[in-house]
Amino acid sequence: MKLSIEKALLHGIAAHREGRLEEAEQLYNAILMESPNHPDANHNLGVLKSTVGDRSTALPLFQAALSANPQVMQFWLSYLEALISEARFEEAKKLLEDAEGAGVSEEKILAFREKIPTLPEPLSRNTAKAPLLSKKRRDASNKKKKRKTQTSLTQPSQTQLKTLIGHYQANRLAEGRQLADTLVKSFPRHPFAFKLLGAILKRMGRLSDSLGPTLRCAELTPEDPTAHNNLGVIQKELGEFENAEASFRRALFIEPKLAETHNNLGNLYRELGRLNDSEDSYRQALVLNPDYAKTHNNLGLTLQDLGELDSAEASFRLAIGRNSEYAEAYNNLGITLHKMKRF
Template sequence: MEVTIDEALRRGIHAQNEGRFQEAERIYRSILQSSPQHGDANHNLGVLAVHFGKIDLALPHFKTALEANANQEQYWVSYIEGLIRFGQLESARQVLAQGRQRGLKGDKVDQLEQQANGSEQASVSRERASEVITLYKQGNLDEALVRGRALLQQFPDDPNVPNILGAIHSSLGQHDAAIDYYMKAIELRPHNVQAHNNLGNALNELNRFEEAITHYNKAIELKPDYPEAHYNLGIVLSEVKRYEEAITHYNKAIELKSDYAEVHNNLAITYDLLDKLDLAVVHYSKAIDMQPNQTEIQFNLAHTLRKMKKFEKAIPHYSQAIALKPSYLNAYLELGMLKHSEGSHDDATRLYRFSKILRHSTGIEAVYLNHLKLWIDQKNTTQSRSDLSANYGVDGEAGFIRTTIPVDPELPKILCSLPTLSPHDESKEVEHKSASQIRRGGVQHSKGFNLFDSNQPDIKQLKDKFVNTVSTLLNSSIFIDDSFFAIYQGTSAAQPHHHLNEWDREFNLHSVKYAAVYYLAVGDTAADEPGNLKLHSPDILIEPEVGDLVIFPASRTHSAYYNGVEKRIILGVNFYKM
């Protein structure tokens, strides 16, 4: 027997009351296929949409229901309430006036009128909201939180209150709580542009980048001329390395707000990452014109000018950064490097010493300072090269040390669980880009070059063993510059390369910088290409075993080729002898 519309409606209402919302929606939509103007089916579909926070989808159904039966008071109430929650207050007032003319009345209607007119009974007064905002801006966050929560209890339907509470929680670093409040603000007013933007900020702080992008885009969709949303979207697009898109939104933000110094700074950073250094300088300079007392911008411009070898132009900006922030370690260090490079050794020494004091630990400035002191004292720094010869029973011409550190059986598993990059991935990473041409095929390289900074107990233990072993061998303390691992599997290679960087060559640190390779797994030693370490000029082939540690000058070109099935795992370290 064919089901009537009334019977279908009863089934739909029953399913809705039982919480079987998808079934209820399916039934209501089937009713609308035969009777598109059906009042109850349209109204109930709208109620379902509101339940799921989709007020924009609910409004057309409420409107159709009201047009179908203007004598149904609930249709008026639902439609007006939906308009208010969607932020369309003027439309809500117009519909309410029409309802009043038709005899619409009652406590609920009076309450809706108060909300539509912004009554104190429905929404927070500007004065009370301002009290909380003032506390927030003054940094009195705990008191702001207490008052904000009290306002939310009193005015649960005002979308401004959860938005303010979200901002307070964000400032406290409580981004999960902030997200909940921003979501509440959006639920109360889906077209809440500021809440979408703020939600994007909180998601960005939690590295939930794709979700952040969604909400920034929603804010821009609702308000295309919102410069802050374009700026924030640019930031997160840069985080996910969508640099060209980021540039588009930074430029849009500048178009909307020409004196936006922060955008010029971030746009410059993006151009810097893309090696478009001339454009980076242009925008750093514009940012400084607008905010000359911004330390980071002064430093960023100096750093880029240094990369361009425009040392004379860089020096005033380093000096200004230090004047603005006397504890700016990196500014002292990089300015010291420039002074060192131009031969102003007294200035360089002073700046390196400041850097050393500020760091409270050993940093690269200690290497530069030590080497500069030796140079000034006219000591023969090349004597350190002899440490890699007969003192340790190694042929002097071979120029390497081979020793062992027993392998922790858990360490290969730990390294294999850490993030890695393929050669293709490395070409897209700023930190890896310059070395991306070295590796080929199936090799996976650790993400970053600071493995020994890990708090993982096994890695910390290996670092201690490495430092003790090498310091004893070289009879000297050491400074570790880079630490990383690589996993070779299948056809893979590290093509001929060395580990001297630009400043090693500039300061002639060849004699005090070393590279070390530690073998955690040697893989298929019977393979055609077993991955042996080849040192070049003169050519030496080293066939390592598990636990071997091979140390050689960082200036020595070396390579390895592998085509085994099993994983071959090495740990690399670049370090300086102090």
């Protein structure tokens, strides 16, 4: 391959999103020629095939993606959706059991179960089973009521959450930390309290301490891309570069349209000296948000490091055009012009 696998994947995602399906398919297939078990290429090609109605081809691709990386919740959801669309209900039922064990949310599990039709029994057997079916329905209803009753025992009140948010927004960090500590102890499976505790500790400058609650938030909400993005930011600042890249990648495969995460990935690559990858990530962020002044500035820094001073100048000017008070961009533009002997 002329492109690295990582670059080919980024280009494939961009082409896919922009509706250039033939180009995206070629890029995904090129990746799979080099790395047949690549989870993201298999999954994305499966999504593409499903989009054009070729679900029979999509199924083994989703299966390969899931086998390669069962930690990505979206892989479970895509495979389940394809099985049900193809009326392969028994396989879907079995996969639902596995998905439940893998941590897919109860809400998603129930939604998929509702999509699987129940085949009617022969009349004589239906009659015999009627009381049993009624009992099952009663049991399901009782469980639902029980879950509703237990909700107040498993999550903070709205008043507590509003107070916590108020502390954070008003920069009352000591009060916010105290309340967040109380909430995570009282409600150890409620992700928002962990999210705010991590954010408060980070704002207090206690970066190492912020990692634990931020990681816990991501574990409790495996399908929330923002949680993984936040985790990646802290991991990067702590120098855990491989973990940070994995967190950003997970966020993007849950939601590929997060310009902020593409920008963060670009920052990571620039710090690692992977300048071409950094440029690709910044450009992907700008495809999603052309008015993102911060990313124009960051791209200019990478282009400056690459020695592409004319392009760097253009990026800094674009950043300033979108934020006329962007002091850092003005400074970077001045440095670039000086290097070009135009200042």
